[in-house]
Amino acid sequence: MIKLNQNHLKLRSNYLFATINQKINEFKKNHPDVVDQIIKLGIGDVTRPLPRVCIEAMIKASEEMSHTETFRGYPDYEGDSYLIDAIVNKDYLPKGVNIDRSEVFVSDGAKSDTANFQELFDTDVKIAVSDPVYPVYVDSNVMAGRSGEFKDGRWTNITYLDATEQNGFIPKVPDEKVDIMYICSPNNPTGQAFSRSQLKAFVDYAIENNSLIFFDAAYEAYITEPDIPHSIYEIPGAKKVSIEFKSFSKTAGFTGVRCSYCIVPKDIVIKDPISKEEVSLNKLWYRRQATKFNGVSYITQRGAEATFSDQGQTEIKQIIRYYLDNASIIKSALNNVGFTTFGGINSPYVWVKTPNGMLSWQFFDYMLEKLHIVGTPGVGFGKCGEGYFRFTAFSSRENTEKASNRIANHKFGN
Amino acid sequence: MIKLNQNHLKLRSNYLFATINQKINEFKKNHPDVVDQIIKLGIGDVTRPLPRVCIEAMIKASEEMSHTETFRGYPDYEGDSYLIDAIVNKDYLPKGVNIDRSEVFVSDGAKSDTANFQELFDTDVKIAVSDPVYPVYVDSNVMAGRSGEFKDGRWTNITYLDATEQNGFIPKVPDEKVDIMYICSPNNPTGQAFSRSQLKAFVDYAIENNSLIFFDAAYEAYITEPDIPHSIYEIPGAKKVSIEFKSFSKTAGFTGVRCSYCIVPKDIVIKDPISKEEVSLNKLWYRRQATKFNGVSYITQRGAEATFSDQGQTEIKQIIRYYLDNASIIKSALNNVGFTTFGGINSPYVWVKTPNGMLSWQFFDYMLEKLHIVGTPGVGFGKCGEGYFRFTAFSSRENTEKASNRIANHKFGN
Numbered sequence: 001m002i003k004l005n006q007n008h009l010k011l012r013s014n015y016l017f018a019t020i021n022q023k024i025n026e027f028k029k030n031h032p033d034v035v036d037q038i039i040k041l042g043i044g045d046v047t048r049p050l051p052r053v054c055i056e057a058m059i060k061a062s063e064e065m066s067h068t069e070t071f072r073g074y075p076d077y078e079g080d081s082y083l084i085d086a087i088v089n090k091d092y093l094p095k096g097v098n099i100d101r102s103e104v105f106v107s108d109g110a111k112s113d114t115a116n117f118q119e120l121f122d123t124d125v126k127i128a129v130s131d132p133v134y135p136v137y138v139d140s141n142v143m144a145g146r147s148g149e150f151k152d153g154r155w156t157n158i159t160y161l162d163a164t165e166q167n168g169f170i171p172k173v174p175d176e177k178v179d180i181m182y183i184c185s186p187n188n189p190t191g192q193a194f195s196r197s198q199l200k201a202f203v204d205y206a207i208e209n210n211s212l213i214f215f216d217a218a219y220e221a222y223i224t225e226p227d228i229p230h231s232i233y234e235i236p237g238a239k240k241v242s243i244e245f246k247s248f249s250k251t252a253g254f255t256g257v258r259c260s261y262c263i264v265p266k267d268i269v270i271k272d273p274i275s276k277e278e279v280s281l282n283k284l285w286y287r288r289q290a291t292k293f294n295g296v297s298y299i300t301q302r303g304a305e306a307t308f309s310d311q312g313q314t315e316i317k318q319i320i321r322y323y324l325d326n327a328s329i330i331k332s333a334l335n336n337v338g339f340t341t342f343g344g345i346n347s348p349y350v351w352v353k354t355p356n357g358m359l360s361w362q363f364f365d366y367m368l369e370k371l372h373i374v375g376t377p378g379v380g381f382g383k384c385g386e387g388y389f390r391f392t393a394f395s396s397r398e399n400t401e402k403a404s405n406r407i408a409n410h411k412f413g414n
Numbered sequence: 415m416i417k418l419n420q421n422h423l424k425l426r427s428n429y430l431f432a433t434i435n436q437k438i439n440e441f442k443k444n445h446p447d448v449v450d451q452i453i454k455l456g457i458g459d460v461t462r463p464l465p466r467v468c469i470e471a472m473i474k475a476s477e478e479m480s481h482t483e484t485f486r487g488y489p490d491y492e493g494d495s496y497l498i499d500a501i502v503n504k505d506y507l508p509k510g511v512n513i514d515r516s517e518v519f520v521s522d523g524a525k526s527d528t529a530n531f532q533e534l535f536d537t538d539v540k541i542a543v544s545d546p547v548y549p550v551y552v553d554s555n556v557m558a559g560r561s562g563e564f565k566d567g568r569w570t571n572i573t574y575l576d577a578t579e580q581n582g583f584i585p586k587v588p589d590e591k592v593d594i595m596y597i598c599s600p601n602n603p604t605g606q607a608f609s610r611s612q613l614k615a616f617v618d619y620a621i622e623n624n625s626l627i628f629f630d631a632a633y634e635a636y637i638t639e640p641d642i643p644h645s646i647y648e649i650p651g652a653k654k655v656s657i658e659f660k661s662f663s664k665t666a667g668f669t670g671v672r673c674s675y676c677i678v679p680k681d682i683v684i685k686d687p688i689s690k691e692e693v694s695l696n697k698l699w700y701r702r703q704a705t706k707f708n709g710v711s712y713i714t715q716r717g718a719e720a721t722f723s724d725q726g727q728t729e730i731k732q733i734i735r736y737y738l739d740n741a742s743i744i745k746s747a748l749n750n751v752g753f754t755t756f757g758g759i760n761s762p763y764v765w766v767k768t769p770n771g772m773l774s775w776q777f778f779d780y781m782l783e784k785l786h787i788v789g790t791p792g793v794g795f796g797k798c799g800e801g802y803f804r805f806t807a808f809s810s811r812e813n814t815e816k817a818s819n820r821i822a823n824h825k826f827g828n
Contacts, residue, residue: 001624002593003536004686004693011701045487055480058713059473065670066469068810072670073459108522108672108708115706119557122417139705143533179416210415256479256486256712258522272418279418287425291553292529294522297714298670299472396482 007145016135016380017043020364027368034372039403041330041391042374044188044349046253048322050303051315054252057306061299075295078286079106079261083301087261090308091246097233103263103282105289106296106304110218110247110260115140116292117214117243117262118180120284122274125179128159130171132189132381132388134216137182153383162384163190169342169351170198173205181206183232184216186223189381189390190351191327191343193228199235206241212268213242218260221251221320223346239265243281250348252307252316259296259304323348326400327393333404334391337412348393351378355412363389371406421559430549430794431457434778441782448786453817455744455805456788458602458763460667462736464717465729468666471720475713489709492700493520493675497715501675504722505660511647517677517696519703520710520718524632524661524674529554530706531628531657531676532594534698536688539593542573544585546603546795546802548630551596567797576798577604583756583765584612587619595620597646598630600637603795603804604765605741605757607642613649620655626682627656632674635665635734637760653679657695664762666721666730673710673718737762740814741807747818748805751826762807765792769826777803785820 020042028035064070078084084104092099107113115136118127123145129137131154138158141147148157159178161171169190174181183202186193194202206213215232223230232242244263248254268281306312327344334341334352344350354363360377367373367389376392378385393400434456442449478484492498498518506513521527529550532541537559543551545568552572555561562571573592575585583604588595597616600607608616620627629646637644646656658677662668682695720726741758748755748766758764768777774791781787781803790806792799807814 001685001687002539002626003688004684004698005533005535005537006688008534008698008702009686009689009691009693011705047482047485047487049482049485050479052480055476058476062469062472062476062713062717065464066466068461068463071461071463071667073461074669075672111708112706119419120422121419123419125416136705143702143705212416253485255488255708258489258708258711270418271415272423273415274417274420275423277423279423284418284422288422288557291425291550291557292526294525294669294672297672297711299476299713300711303476 005143007143007147010147010150011139011142012150016376020374020376023364023368024374037372038374039372039395039399040374041395041400041403042376044392044394046250046255046394047396048253048319050253050257051307051312051319053309053311053315054303054306058299058303061302065298072298075298075301077290077293077295079104079296080298080301083305086305086308092231092233095231095234097231099233099263100266103265104261105264105285106259106261106301107289107293108258108260108296110216110245110249110262111136113245113260113262114182114214114216116288117285118144118146119288120281121180126157126159126177128161128174128178128181130163130183130187131160131383132163132378132385133182134184134188135381137214160382163187163192164384165340165353168192170194173201177209178211180212180214182214182216184218186219186228186347187343188219189349189376189378189385191345191347191349192351193223193225193346195227196229196235199229199232203232203235203238203241207237211241213238214245215242216245218245218247219250219347220246221316222324222348224324225346228346233263239267241268248304248307251320252304252312253319254304257300257303259300322397323393326395326397329400329404330391330393333407337407337410344393350391350393352389352391354387354389357387360386360389371403371410373403373406419557421557421561424561424564425553425556426564430791434788434790437778437782438788451786452788453786453809453813454788455809455814455817456790458806458808459669460664460808461810462667462733464667464671465721465726465733467723467725467729468717468720472713472717475716479712486712489712489715491704491707491709493518493710494712494715497719500719500722506645506647509645509648511645513647513677514680517679518675519678519699520673520675520715521703521707522672522674522710524630524659524663524676525550527659527674527676528596528628528630530702531699532558532560533702534695535594540571540573540591541594541596542575542588542592543596544577544598544601545574545797546577546792546799547596548598548602549795551628574796577601577606578798579754579767582606584608587615591623592625594626594628596628596630598632600633600642600761601757601763602633603763603790603792603799605759605761605763606765607637607639607760609641610643610649613643613646617646617649617652617655621651625655627652628659629656630659632659632661633664633761634660635730636738636762638738639760642760647677653681655682662718662721665734666718666726667733668718671714671717673714736811737807740809740811743814743818744805744807747821751821751824758807764805764807766803766805768801768803771801774800774803785817785824787817787820
């Protein structure tokens with residue numbers, strides 16, 4: 001009989017969101033009278049419409065596809081040149097970062113890219129993630145056979161970097177040797193962002209230890225404070241050790257349109273100890289993409305390009321301001337009733353310490369039953385998330401204000 | 415130093431299309447006077463515009479994305495319900511095939527799906543491909559570590575099923591035990607299609623040997639003859655042993671829009687000999703997609719849905735007729751001057767035996783230099799392709815007729 005990939009079998013089902021949905025459905029069944037009062041601040045999905053300039057670009061591109069003269073077939077694996085130009089000139093140049101056109105790879109999502117990039121490496125490379133963590137970094141490595149066994153809430157072969165209240169939810173560099181470090185800043189789920197010196201510590205570690213950093217900057221557009229790097233390449237030496245993942249999802253509302261990109265610097269040359277070859281990671285990723293991927297829709301890429309136009313940037317900034325104001329409204333409401341909160345300043349996520357030492361799931365139940373508000377239990381993102389809770393700012397202003405008023409007027413007892 | 419995936423390093427660059435482009439560029443440099451006479455019948459990419467009804471659906475979907483009330487965030491991993499309904503009711507039901515909604519997975523391309531599906535299996539499962547073969551089946555398995563070494567034009571651990579003139583380019587079932595068989599019918603590159611009894615032989619082999627068939631039906635819409643199955647599920651028992659891959663690319667001109675789907679029947683339950691678990695392949699694929707993929711653009715899915723409308727079907731049939739007429743024009747021209755040809759009847763590909771025992775690459779050079787026509791050397795798809803050549807029907811009518819006239823008026827000497 002055919003044998004299955006045992007590493008895929010290891011992967012646990014996503015109990016977190018399954019359990020959340022189950023609990024909501026149970027609550028609805030038992031409390032049919034308050035069903036329409038439930039406000040969801042749990043899932044990290046956007047709700048504001050796309051910038052008008054993107055819609056117009058996609059309509060124009062669709063029209064082009066209906067005429068022989070302007071019809072487009074297979075896109076280039078690495079992305080279309082107009083979009084790559086916009087990324088180089090409109091995203092990176094203003095940050096003082098020089099990216100070569102050949103270093104940009106457009107794809108259908110940062111989830112795909114962050115999940116697939118590990119493929120380029122041997123099964124026994126050592127990976128490090130923060131705890132709490134975006135689950136895709138871990139799960140894709142479990143599927144690749146790098147995780148070891150699951151014991152006491154953690155995988156035995158993965159190095160976890162504790163992000164706790166003590167370190168402001170910004171972990172320290174590993175105290176053992178690791179090969180690949182996943183960093184998400186501004187962070188999902190904690191909403192905290194790495195300062196320049198905090199990020200520099202990781203780049204220096206990577207240079208010293210011949211390691212690589214997979215830097216997920218999906219929430220970069222939410223940064224409001226001056227000392228937070230918008231790109232890891234702002235840190236000296238980072239281009240030798242870092243892949244950067246970016247997305248149009250949270251920046252321009254593209255979760256339903258699917259477009260992202262990653263930067264694979266040509267400076268990264270791996271002296272592979274097994275084959276003894278010197279290998280350009282950029283070329284290796286190109287070959288991976290050319291073999292298993294066929295590029296992004298022309299219509300989508302034109303929509304993405306439009307986000308970099310002047311009008312696009314104006315519209316995007318308004319949308320981000322809207323979500324950041326939501327974050328501020330929730331955060332203030334929580335602070336005003338005495339909660340300890342993190343995030344929400346450079347990020348659409350507000351990370352809150354549960355009151356009275358409640359466990360994450362206890363607080364979930366409490367919020368659902370007493371205030372009819374759904375959030376995400378922090379423990380779902382890792383052990384260090386226990387006793388914390390994530391609210392997102394992606395709901396409508398109306399619902400955000402309603403939820404905040406309920407928090408303001410509630411007496412959080414035991 | 416970090417170790418690379420040695421299997422990725424094994425993968426040879428795509429010498430085929432790189433060499434073709436290099437040869438064309440060299441020819442252009444040496445013959446600037448005939449540059450604009452070059453006709454490309456090489457690459458398998460479509461050229462006709464999308465059906466108008468698809469364009470309109472995508473414009474409408476784009477507009478929906480610009481209003482809060484109709485905006486869509488993350489798509490479902492498995493595809494949106496309206497598209498899945500259309501696939502079940504408009505693609506499969508008319509073929510007499512019952513597919514459950516939960517058996518359909520929409521994705522961004524049949525290339526992604528055929529490349530990724532092997533992930534679900536152990537590294538040491540034995541795979542079989544036809545020769546000649548669409549390179550992605552082989553390359554994705556090389557990257558996964560299943561190939562062994564490359565010797566004399568073949569990978570040592572892969573079973574090659576010879577498709578030759580003697581068997582009409584339809585290979586026989588393996589004479590050894592294999593776990594997974596990749597079948598593409600109508601075939602890329604040979605243009606030949608499996609008859610019902612030929613396909614039944616593979617299904618029977620799979621049932622008998624506890625094997626699986628990965629059936630690539632990307633060119634199904636080109637079938638014109640009655641005895642050719644449009645879906646492998648028309649064969650009794652196939653639902654227990656077959657995954658079917660389908661695409662909107664060649665059917666509706668979606669190469670630049672990116673949409674496809676695969677069917678993973680719930681009947682396929684693997685009794686895994688290592689874990690001793692009984693595993694639903696459908697559930698395992700769902701988990702893989704949920705972890706590494708985030709669904710297809712809403713706009714794209716609405717465009718794909720429109721291909722199943724009455725107007726969509728009418729327009730699609732016209733486009734396919736156009737390409738099939740191109741195939742017929744090339745095929746006739748070749749036959750009239752004495753070539754032996756295959757395919758082109760249930761497929762947009764015409765597979766031709768080179769004259770006078772020329773090697774594939776010799777004929778490539780000959781066609782480029784004497785007739786300024788570019789095709790694809792058969793040997794690029796595998797050893798059994800040596801001495802053969804592929805023409806595609808995806809060019810314009812004008813260029814197809816021009817190329818055919820050149821063939822008709824040329825004296826093919828030595």
